[in-house]
Each structure stands twice: as C-alpha cells, then as structure tokens.
Amino acid sequence: xxxxxxxxxxxxxxxxxxxxxxxxxxxxxxxxxxxxxxxxxxxxxxxxxxxxxxxxxxxxxxxxxxxxxxxxxxxxxxxxxxxxxxxxxxxxxxxxxxxxxxxxxxxxxxxxxxxxxxxxxxxxxxxxxxxxxxxxxxxxxxxxxxxxxxxxxxxxxxxxxxxxxxxxxxxxxxxxxxxxxxxxxxxxxxxxxxxxxxxxxxxxxxxxxxxxxxxxxxxxxxxxxxxxxxxxxxxxxxxxxxxxxxxxxxxxxxxxxxxxxxxxxxxxxxxxxxxxxxxxxxxxxxxxxxxxxxxxxxxxxxxxxxxxxxxxxxxxxxxxxxxxxxxxxxxxxxxxxxxxxxxxxxxxxxxxxxxxxxxxxxxxxxxxxxxxxxxxxxxxxxxxxxxxxxxxxxxxxxxxxxxxxxxxxxxxxxxxxxxxxxxxxxxxxxxxxxxxxxxxxxxxx
Numbered sequence: 001x002x003x004x005x006x007x008x009x010x011x012x013x014x015x016x017x018x019x020x021x022x023x024x025x026x027x028x029x030x031x032x033x034x035x036x037x038x039x040x041x042x043x044x045x046x047x048x049x050x051x052x053x054x055x056x057x058x059x060x061x062x063x064x065x066x067x068x069x070x071x072x073x074x075x076x077x078x079x080x081x082x083x084x085x086x087x088x089x090x091x092x093x094x095x096x097x098x099x100x101x102x103x104x105x106x107x108x109x110x111x112x113x114x115x116x117x118x119x120x121x122x123x124x125x126x127x128x129x130x131x132x133x134x135x136x137x138x139x140x141x142x143x144x145x146x147x148x149x150x151x152x153x154x155x156x157x158x159x160x161x162x163x164x165x166x167x168x169x170x171x172x173x174x175x176x177x178x179x180x181x182x183x184x185x186x187x188x189x190x191x192x193x194x195x196x197x198x199x200x201x202x203x204x205x206x207x208x209x210x211x212x213x214x215x216x217x218x219x220x221x222x223x224x225x226x227x228x229x230x231x232x233x234x235x236x237x238x239x240x241x242x243x244x245x246x247x248x249x250x251x252x253x254x255x256x257x258x259x260x261x262x263x264x265x266x267x268x269x270x271x272x273x274x275x276x277x278x279x280x281x282x283x284x285x286x287x288x289x290x291x292x293x294x295x296x297x298x299x300x301x302x303x304x305x306x307x308x309x310x311x312x313x314x315x316x317x318x319x320x321x322x323x324x325x326x327x328x329x330x331x332x333x334x335x336x337x338x339x340x341x342x343x344x345x346x347x348x349x350x351x352x353x354x355x356x357x358x359x360x361x362x363x364x365x366x367x368x369x370x371x372x373x374x375x376x377x378x379x380x381x382x383x384x385x386x387x388x389x390x391x392x393x394x395x396x397x398x399x400x401x402x403x404x405x406x407x408x409x410x411x412x413x414x415x416x417x418x419x420x421x422x423x424x425x426x427x428x429x430x431x432x433x434x435x436x437x438x439x440x441x442x443x444x445x
C-alpha cells in the first residue's frame with residue numbers, strides 16, 4: 001500500500017503509472033463478523049458499543065468485475081447506517097449480503113462471514129473493469145452509495161426504483177471504511193479540487209440524501225420562500241438540508257438540541273432556531289401515548305418565529321419521536337418528507353391532521369446518480385460546503401461510530417484511511433481560500 005500512497009502523494013503520477021501499480025492481495029478494512037451478531041443480546045440500543053463489534057484488520061482483495069472499479073481510499077466518513085450495522089439493528093446486515101449472493105456469481109463475492117462497512121469515500125481510481133470508459137487509474141474521485149444492477153425496466157426512470165437497488169457498504173460488501181473499496185463505475189464522481197481528502201469524503205451520503213429529499217422533484221420540490229422545518233439542523237444530514245434551504249431561497253426553521261448546535265446554524269446563515277433542550281418538548285407522555293398539547297406548543301413557537309406562518313415542508317429523519325409533531329405543524333397542503341427514522345421506525349400520528357388538511361407524506365431514500373451528481377456539482381462549485389467536525393484514523397473507527405451513535409458530534413465525523421494526516425489533497429488553493437470560513441464553521445466548535 002505504501003507504493004500506492006506514494007504515487008498519490010506525489011501529485012504528478014500519470015494514469016499509465018497508476019495503471020502499472022501492483023494492487024496488493026489484501027488490504028486493511030473495518031468490518032463486523034457474522035459469528036458475532038448476538039454479542040449485544042439483552043442490551044438496549046444505547047448500551048451497544050461499536051468499539052466492540054467493529055474490527056480493523058487485513059481482508060482479501062475482491063475480484064474486479066465488469067463495470068466496476070477499485071479505489072484507493074484516502075478518507076471516508078461515518079453515517080448512521082454504519083451505526084446500525086455495528087449494533088446489528090434493526091437486524092444484522094448479513095441477510096442483505098446473503099440475498100445479494102443469490103442473484104449472480106458477481107453478487108456471490110459479497111456473501112462473506114465478514115461485512116466491510118462504509119458508504120462514503122474520497123480517493124484515487126486504481127483499476128477499472130471491462131466496460132468502464134469514463135474513469136481511468138489516477139482519477140481523483142468521490143463515490144455515492146447507490147448500487148444498482150439496472151437489468152429491470154423499473155429502474156430506468158429513477159434508479160432508486162430498481163428492484164436490485166442497494167446501499168453500498170450497508171447492503172453490499174467492500175465499503176469505504178477501508179484502504180481499498182470496490183464500487184460500480186456509475187457510483188464515481190469528481191472530487192472537489194478545493195477540499196481535503198477528509199472534507200471531500202464527508203458529504204457523500206448525507207448531501208445526496210438531503211438533495212433528493214428536499215430539492216428534487218422526487219422529494220419535496222422545495223421552492224423560494226418555503227418555510228422548511230429541519231430536525232437536527234446542524235447534524236450530518238440536517239446541516240446539508242439547512243444549506244439547501246438557504247441556497248434555494250427558502251426559510252429554514254432549525255431545530256437543534258444545544259447552544260453549540262444553534263451557533264452552527266447561525267454561522268450557516270439561518271436565523272430561525274428552536275433549541276429543543278431549552279423548550280423541553282415532551283411529545284410523548286409515555287412510550288405509548290403522545291401529547292397533542294405539546295404539538296400545539298411547538299406549532300405556536302414556530303409561528304412566533306415565522307411571523308404567523310406555518311411550515312410548508314418538514315425535513316423528517318428522527319422518526320418515531322417527532323413524526324406526530326411534524327404532521328401536526330405542517331400547513332394545509334404541505335409536505336412531510338421522511339427518511340431514516342433514527343429514533344424509531346414505528347411512526348404514529350393523528351391522521352385527521354393529514355387527511356382533512358390535504359397534507360402529503362413523501363418517502364425518500366438516498367438519491368439516484370443524476371441527483372447525486374448535481375449535489376456533488378454544488379460541492380465542487382463551492383455553493384454547498386462540507387459539514388465535517390472531527391476526523392479519526394481508521395484504527396479508531398469504533399470510537400468514531402460511537403460518537404454518531406450517541407449523538408455527541410457536530411456535522412459529520414470523518415475517518416482517515418490511506419491519508420496519513422489531515423489537510424492533504426487540495427489542488428485549488430485559490431478557491432479554498434475563498435470558502436475557508438464556510439468550510440471551517442463546523443470545526444470551530
């Protein structure tokens with residue numbers, strides 16, 4: 001791996017020289033083990049510790065198939081799907097790998113007794129398979145996490161609807177929390193020249209998810225002037241939603257849980273902020289019963305900020321804890337767009353407020369290649385910025401995942417893979433200087 005790293009750090013290695021590099025037979029990766037899926041039995045979700053389940057060790061290099069690429073991973077990042085994988089909730093991910101293994105010999109490569117995790121990367125293309133024409137060894141890239149087979153007609157209008165759609169590094173093997181990753185070539189996008197490796201790796205999953213959920217015609221179709229309620233507005237997902245609202249002329253109403261997170265939203269340019277810790281909303285009287293009075297109090301606080309206007313779009317991802325309130329506070333004819341459900345999947349809401357007021361619930365799940373490309377283009381143009389707050393080495397991936405599991409982080413948590421230190425990978429210093437304040441806003445707190 002040192003030869004590969006030296007070629008990347010040299011900065012002037014040709015495509016031919018990259019193509020001539022020997023790719024090792026094994027590489028370092030973070031993974032969970034199939035024979036340990038019961039290790040947390042009897043523990044609550046919060047008690048489950050990713051530091052115990054995530055292992056970092058050498059694994060064999062997978063065979064390269066048609067339409068695929070091997071990428072030297074300089075940096076990656078933690079998403080909530082890595083938390084789910086590491087605590088084996090809501091179910092172990094090995095079932096995904098087993099099903100993938102049944103569709104083809106290429107799919108069979110993924111069905112292993114270990115699962116290499118990670119759905120983000122920035123790095124350099126090492127090898128490409130047959131049929132790859134748009135990318136070559138030496139290209140600096142990031143990857144989005146949509147893996148599709150596209151043999152069914154269902155996926156050709158919107159690839160997210162492909163019957164064999166999977167999230168790479170969560171529902172497939174050979175993810176980005178490793179020194180080498182295996183991706184399909186149509187996952188690759190150009191790395192932003194003004195960002196470091198760790199900054200460039202961090203937007204991936206959450207940036208594309210926020211774009212589809214809020215901006216795309218497949219999501220809420222946000223327009224100028226919309227009041228957009230954003231839960232967790234300074235977090236990995238919400239931080240991008242806040243930027244898209246501001247960038248698109250909407251009015252974000254940012255819900256956060258601390259003064260520090262409120263300050264991040266202000267630095268992004270948001271003005272309407274609700275600190276949940278100060279207001280102490282109790283949307284649930286007990287685990288079975290919600291409190292509509294608290295929904296009404298929440299709605300009153302929103303209208304006090306907006307000049308009496310209700311919410312046009314709710315950017316929902318906490319799920320069970322907040323969904324009833326989200327449906328209630330949305331204006332007549334408004335939209336609740338939902339993904340993830342980090343506080344629980346079994347949502348409950350009063351359907352009278354939905355059906356009698358013609359509100360809509362739109363489901364959203366990651367993004368197709370076009371949406372991902374557009375989201376990445378905005379990163380490259382300096383119109384949307386990374387939300388990276390802290391970076392760990394790959395050896396400490398368990399701690400990085402625990403940070404996200406316990407919500408002790410701001411923005412995104414990055415992971416250095418091959419990159420020996422932070423701050424490397426910038427090739428457009430002039431553009432970086434123009435945007436340095438925005439890039440650093442999450443790191444200052």
